[in-house]
Amino acid sequence: MNHSKDHPTPASELTVGQIAERSGVAVSALHFYERQGLISSRRTTGNQRRYRRDTLRRVAFIRVAQRVGMSLADIKAALDSLPEGRPPGKADWQRLSNSWRSELDHRIAQMEKLRDELTGCIGCGCLSLDTCTLFNPDDTLSTEGTGPRRLLVDDTLRS
């Protein structure tokens, strides 16, 4: 391949292939991140994408955030909160990952509740449209224990 007509790539810049190779993230995923505004590049005169070296750190940040289960919108908001599109520094990382920890705790609690409700349903089998805990997650009846709720709803129990 002949790049002689193109400006040489500065040492601080990487091609999409180099980013992919070093990060282990597929080129298609990197292009997707770019379309979503999570990373950015400049174009050479030959219309080739060139990425700043610190894009590697942004990609690592995105992958870790995705593993934690953060949405692309949340990841973008986190990256957009950094000045001048710079990659997350150590202090940024501590601040953002700490907030994700809270989010993760919340989701774990939700999953544990879901597991307990499913366990109750496994032992029940009513699949009632009115009272099944999983079918009516916000139903007040569903907060009063496991099993077929309607049988437990009794004025003497609700005093």
Ligand code: FES
């Ligand atoms: S099957 Fe869900 S509460 Fe009975």
